[in-house]
Amino acid sequence: MSDFLMPSLGADMEKGVIVEWLIGPGDRVERGDVVVLVETEKGIIEVEVWQDATVESIVVPVGEEVPVGAVIATLAEAERTPPRAAAPAAATTRKSASPSDMRRAIGRAMSRSKREIPHYYLGTTVDMTAGLDWLQRHNAATSITARIIPAALLLKATALAAAAMPEFNGHYDHDQFSPSPTVDLGVAISTRNGGLMAPAIRDCQDQALDDLMAQLSDLVSRARRGRLRESEVAAPTITVTNLGERGVEVGYGVIIPPQVALVCFGKIVDRPAVVDGSVSIRSLMTATLSADHRVSDGHRGAAFLDQIDQYLQKPEEL
């Protein structure tokens, strides 16, 4: 028998409320099944199970609030019981977290970040002309359902750079940095009610651009509707915020603990620039890195930004 615990859905989460059980005693569950909906200050999250098992008992009933780590159900080794069709989680009526709850949660996480993480900040100008030209050609030749937006290039380039330089990709906890073998790239998404979520695109470094686009589209859509999963919100290994979408030219972000780096992309603007000794109009963007001095220093941070820049100069290889 094993205990199924109230998960931590972010560094700032202390407790959660059981909103709905999608399983009952005797049901068989498979790894990855959504089994319970939990309300946090950041909204209602679909919690998955991480083993094949049979549900033995539900310990915490709907409506009860329990701390992170509390036993909420017990599971037994899966055998004999036929699999139960998963309940359609999408049919559940969801409510959003109140803006004040979410703001408090963000405040706690950001205060912890500024208190504990010795940030340093770097910025560089990236020439996006090649990337935008490639996108224009690609999108002109494809149906609207298969088009790619510039954000996908930025995410993929960051993921590749993070995979190549692991000191920017992982978690710092208990005075120790643990690099992640995969890049679970957090994407900052505004929830329009004044909130902010940063769910992850998992294994982002290995995603083809069209797959990455499909996942980004799905993630944005579900974040707006309050239908994110535990595996997406719990543990991104690095985060990207694309404030250029909102007209910002330069942003210096606050690292989300226990992560150790955050990349902010500014607005792409057409400006005169010198290329090969001649002045021409180029599409330029500022990329900034906020990173944790306990794990890296400015020299490596500069190399990290340079890696992102180099990947963006070869969009066809992303």
Next chain:
Amino acid sequence: MNREQARQVIIEALAEVAPEVDPTGIAADVDFTEQLDLDSMDYLNWLIEIHHATGIEIPERDYSQLMTMTDATGYLVAAGTESTT
């Protein structure tokens, strides 16, 4: 497709990507992305919803012609007429 039908398509597509939006409050001549706080992913998803509803293929070079309710309505009416003639 007439203007009312086009407006209906636009509103239903918006409801998919921005379900919290009150369609009666949409200003006719203000950029959608500004008044509804849409990012580029929302905007593309909105165009895809319109495409699914109407079959109209909207090339990327035409995106700037669908930034307001007035412009988008006119675009869909013209494109809808074109596709049926």
